[in-house]
Structure formats: C-alpha cells, structure tokens
Amino acid sequence: MQYLLLIYGNEQSFGKMANPERDAILQEYGDFTKSIAQSGHYRGGNELAETSTATTVRVRDKKRLVTDGPFAETKEQLGGYYLVEAKDLDEAIALAARIPSARWGSIEVRPIIPHDMP
Amino acid sequence: MDTSVERIYREESGRVLATLIRLLGSFDVAEEVMQDAFATALEQWPRQGIPDNPRAWLVSTAHHKAVDRFRRESCFNSKREELQKIAVLEQQLAESEDNMLRQPAEDGIGDDRLRLIFTCCHPALMLEAQVALTLRTLCGLSTEEIARAFLVPLATMSQRLVRAKQKIRDARIPYRVPPEGELAARLEAVMLVVYLVFNEGYSAISGDAAVRRELCSEAIRLGRLIRELLPGQSEAGALLALMLLHHSRRSARTDARGEVVLLEEQDRSLWSQQEIREGLGLVESALRGSPAGPYALQAAIAAIHAQAARAEETDWKQIVLLYQALLRVQPSPVVELNHAAAVAMAIGPAEGLRLLDGLEGKQELREYYLLPAARGDLLRRLRQWPEAALAYRRALALTSNEAARAFLSRRLAEMEARA
Numbered sequence: 001m002q003y004l005l006l007i008y009g010n011e012q013s014f015g016k017m018a019n020p021e022r023d024a025i026l027q028e029y030g031d032f033t034k035s036i037a038q039s040g041h042y043r044g045g046n047e048l049a050e051t052s053t054a055t056t057v058r059v060r061d062k063k064r065l066v067t068d069g070p071f072a073e074t075k076e077q078l079g080g081y082y083l084v085e086a087k088d089l090d091e092a093i094a095l096a097a098r099i100p101s102a103r104w105g106s107i108e109v110r111p112i113i114p115h116d117m118p
Numbered sequence: 119m120d121t122s123v124e125r126i127y128r129e130e131s132g133r134v135l136a137t138l139i140r141l142l143g144s145f146d147v148a149e150e151v152m153q154d155a156f157a158t159a160l161e162q163w164p165r166q167g168i169p170d171n172p173r174a175w176l177v178s179t180a181h182h183k184a185v186d187r188f189r190r191e192s193c194f195n196s197k198r199e200e201l202q203k204i205a206v207l208e209q210q211l212a213e214s215e216d217n218m219l220r221q222p223a224e225d226g227i228g229d230d231r232l233r234l235i236f237t238c239c240h241p242a243l244m245l246e247a248q249v250a251l252t253l254r255t256l257c258g259l260s261t262e263e264i265a266r267a268f269l270v271p272l273a274t275m276s277q278r279l280v281r282a283k284q285k286i287r288d289a290r291i292p293y294r295v296p297p298e299g300e301l302a303a304r305l306e307a308v309m310l311v312v313y314l315v316f317n318e319g320y321s322a323i324s325g326d327a328a329v330r331r332e333l334c335s336e337a338i339r340l341g342r343l344i345r346e347l348l349p350g351q352s353e354a355g356a357l358l359a360l361m362l363l364h365h366s367r368r369s370a371r372t373d374a375r376g377e378v379v380l381l382e383e384q385d386r387s388l389w390s391q392q393e394i395r396e397g398l399g400l401v402e403s404a405l406r407g408s409p410a411g412p413y414a415l416q417a418a419i420a421a422i423h424a425q426a427a428r429a430e431e432t433d434w435k436q437i438v439l440l441y442q443a444l445l446r447v448q449p450s451p452v453v454e455l456n457h458a459a460a461v462a463m464a465i466g467p468a469e470g471l472r473l474l475d476g477l478e479g480k481q482e483l484r485e486y487y488l489l490p491a492a493r494g495d496l497l498r499r500l501r502q503w504p505e506a507a508l509a510y511r512r513a514l515a516l517t518s519n520e521a522a523r524a525f526l527s528r529r530l531a532e533m534e535a536r537a
Contacts, residue, residue, distance in 0.1 A: 087290075088291070089240075093242070111288055111289045111290065
C-alpha cells in the first residue's frame with residue numbers, strides 16, 4: 001500500500017538558516033532518500049518551492065479565479081513530500097519518523113487511494 | 119439450555135470476535151456475523167447439543183456467514199478485489215477449524231484479543247476513539263451504553279466509532295502486538311486507556327450508576343487479560359492492583375443518599391477484603407520491578423490505605439515517601455497536590471499549606487477544584503473558619519459535579535456556622 005508523507009515545516013526559519021546548517025540538512029535528506037530507495041520503499045518525492053511561489057486556481061460558475069499563494073496563516077507550510085510503499089501504517093510511521101524535518105517540523109502520513117487509469 | 123448459550127456468549131464472544139476481526143479484516147462484518155452465529159447457536163444447540171469446541175463452531179459458522187454475505191454482495195458488483203477476498207476466505211474455510219483458531223505467531227504473542235487491544239489503542243486514533251472502540255469491541259458494550267457513560271449524544275458516539283473503524287481499515291492500522299522495541303511505549307497507551315475506562319466508571323458517581331460500575335468491572339477484566347497475556351510486564355500487574363484496591367471500596371464510597379463519603383470517613387467493614395487481598399499480592403510483586411513504575415507506586419499508596427483498619431492508623435509517612443518517588447518518575451501538579459495533602463497528614467496542616475502555596479498560580483491547576491478544596495480542608499483543621507469558608511467557596515465555583523458540590527456546600531455551611 002502507498003502512503004504520501006507530507007513534510008511540514010516553517011519555511012521562514014529554514015530560509016534564515018546559515019548555509020552550513022542547510023547543507024547538513026540537505027545531505028541528511030539525500031542519505032535518507034538513498035536508504036529508502038535501497039530498501040524498496042521509495043516511489044517518489046520532491047522538495048517544493050516556497051509558498052510565495054504558489055498560485056491557487058478555482059473555477060466558480062465556469063469562471064476561472066486565479067489568486068496568489070495559499071492564504072492559510074499557519075506556522076508550518078507544506079515543503080515537500082515522499083511517496084512510499086509500506087505494508088501498513090506502522091511501517092509508514094517508521095519511515096516518516098526518519099525524515100530529517102520530523103525533528104523540528106511535522107510529517108503528515110496519508111494513505112493513497114489507488115485509481116485505475118482509464 | 120438457553121443459559122448455556124448465554125454463558126458461552128459471555129465467556130467466548132470477546133475471543134470469537136477478535137479472531138473474526140483477524141480473519142475477515144473488518145470490525146463491522148465481524149460483529150454482524152458473530153451475532154448471526156450466536157443466533158444460529160440459540161436455535162440449534164438446544165436441539166442438537168453443544169458442540170465439543172463451541173468456540174471453533176462459532177468462528178466457523180460466522181466465517182461461513184461472512185462468505186455468504188460477501189458472495190451475495192459481489193453478485194451486484196463484481197470487483198476483482200472482492201473476488202480475491204472471497205477466494206481467501208474460502209481458502210481459510212477449506213482449512214480446518216483448528217487452523218482458523220490457531221493464531222499466526224509472527225508477533226510471538228498468540229492471542230487475537232491482545233492484538234485487538236493494541237489495534238484499538240493505536241496512537242494514530244484519537245484518545246476518545248481509543249477508549250470508545252475498546253469498550254465496544256473488547257468489552258462488548260453497546261454504542262448507547264458508551265454514549266451514556268461519556269455523556270455525549272448517541273449520534274456523536276456512533277460517528278466517532280465509525281470514523282475510528284474506517285481509519286483502521288483505510289490507513290491500514292496493523293492488527294498485531296507491536297514488536298519488542300515498540301512494546302513498552304505502546305503498552306503505556308493501552309494501560310492508559312484501560313485506566314481511563316476504569317476512572318470513567320469510578321470517579322463519576324452521578325449519572326447512570328449501573329453502566330458506570332459496569333465500566334469498572336470491564337476495565338478490571340481487561341487488566342486481568344493484559345496481565346495474563348504479558349506476564350513479564352510488572353506495570354500491567356500494578357495497574358490491575360491499583361484498580362482492584364480502588365474498586366474494593368465501592369460500597370463504602372457513597373452513603374444512602376448517594377453522597378460521597380471521604381476515605382477517612384468510610385465504613386471500612388464494607389471494603390471487599392477479597393479484592394484487597396488480591397491487590398496486595400499484586401502490589402508486592404509489582405514493586406519488585408525496579409525502578410517501580412507509576413502504576414506500581416500508585417497501587418502501593420492505595421495498598422497502604424487498604425491495610426489501615428481505621429483511618430487514624432494510616433501510615434502517612436510511608437505514603438509521603440511513595441508520593442516523592444512518584445514525583446520522580448511521573449512529575450505532575452496533581453501528584454504534587456496529593457503529596458502536599460499527605461504531608462499535611464504526616465507532619466501537620468501548616469506544613470501542608472506551605473506546600474499548597476507553592477502550587478498556587480500553576481497553569482494546570484487553575485481550574486482544578488481540588489486545589490482550593492484541599493486548602494479549605496487544611497484551614498478547617500487549623501480552625502481558621504473564615505479562610506476555610508473562602509477556599510470552599512472558590513472550590514464550589516470550579517466544579518459542576520453534583521456529588522462534589524453537595525459535599526463542598528456541606529463543608530461551607532459548617533465553616534460559616536463557626537465563623
């Protein structure tokens with residue numbers, strides 16, 4: 001079964017971080033990705049650009065509404081994700097706990113509902 | 119004959135349901151087909167006699183009913199997944215009944231009920247849902263009874279249960295006892311849920327008394343089960359001891375009008391000596407685990423109260439030491455408050471008041487009526503009537519529990535009469 005591990009953190013504090021510190025975190029992310037690829041859990045994943053680059057699209061009464069960013073005034077923003085294969089929630093939780101950001105941000109674990117391609 | 123089916127229902131339904139949940143992978147289907155199987159038993163057993171292994175008969179009958187049900191449903195909508203599921207279920211049926219009853223040994227602990235406890239108490243579920251689901255599946259309480267016990271509308275409680283079962287299915291919460299490395303942390307959650315079930319029955323004297331006392335018995339039954347299944351865990355024995363020692367006082371805790379009777383004023387001849395004896399034995403072995411855990415220490419405190427033939431004979435010095443140990447392993451303002459009350463008994467009310475002063479202004483105790491109530495009690499012992507009255511008035515403002523209000527009002531009236 002597949003799970004999406006959504007990585008939430010404070011993008012402002014990450015932006016303010018000194019370079020060596022950021023490099024260390026990126027290195028850790030690289031190691032983590034490599035290890036879950038080797039163990040066969042990795043199905044995909046990416047870092048997301050900051051929320052300031054985000055655009056929101058809605059269609060209401062057949063009219064397209066395009067606005068800047070997500071507006072939720074939350075402390076933590078979605079900053080990236082992994083798509084993983086795990087046999088149950090406990091295994092997915094164990095993988096989520098190994099994501100570096102779990103130590104300062106939070107990881108939301110969501111099961112994927114498979115849909116057949118038409 | 120009917121009474122035999124009833125007895126077997128009481129003794130076996132928990133185990134049968136747990137096994138069916140494992141085999142069928144669905145809480146709802148398992149519950150429904152188990153009821154169907156018992157209905158069939160009620161019909162057949164009086165005529166044909168009770169089978170040699172009633173549990174195996176029930177599991178296999180329920181299992182057949184589940185296959186029939188899945189087959190009927192799949193006629194309308196033949197998805198590949200459903201057909202696969204039926205194939206698996208039929209395969210299980212083709213194997214012998216003994217095979218179905220045999221537990222998969224992968225987690226090393228072969229009991230479906232223990233797996234079910236850990237599934238219901240998974241930290242990915244809301245604590246309220248954990249408690250409700252435990253009561254529903256392991257204690258067999260109806261949704262109505264659980265709703266009444268928690269004073270929430272029936273619709274709210276059914277929603278909560280539906281959501282929890284859906285999450286177990288859709289997020290695939292595993293049906294197993296956690297591996298050694300995770301067991302200690304997860305057992306803590308399980309014990310907390312069992313203790314919450316107990317407290318729900320124990321602390322609320324008002325409301326539907328019948329359901330609530332039943333909750334205490336159910337929690338004790340679960341406590342026994344956990345201890346039996348995990349004999350190496352000293353805290354599991356300690357939790358059972360703690361519940362037994364509290365429960366032993368049930369007949370003395372309220373008077374004829376249903377009002378609370380304080381520990382020191384209780385008629386100790388009403389305490390159940392049988393439960394006290396069992397509790398004391400369990401405390402002794404739990405304290406041998408080192409260092410003693412929080413349940414062992416709390417049970418030891420309850421044991422000291424249980425051993426005093428009269429309130430004046432209570433060994434308060436020992437209780438103070440136990441609270442100090444408890445503060446080291448599980449510090450909390452409520453434990454500090456209890457420690458202060460014990461110090462007041464061991465040394466004197468003035469010393470107790472000094473400790474209570476240090477607790478004033480703690481965020482966690484701001485709305486906690488027992489803090490001003492304890493202050494009122496110590497001031498009363500010091501014969502400072504107007505100050506005591508003031509404290510009781512503050513306590514009254516903080517609680518809506520009827521039994522507590524009746525007691526505090528009585529004390530307040532006494533203080534006002536003397537002031």
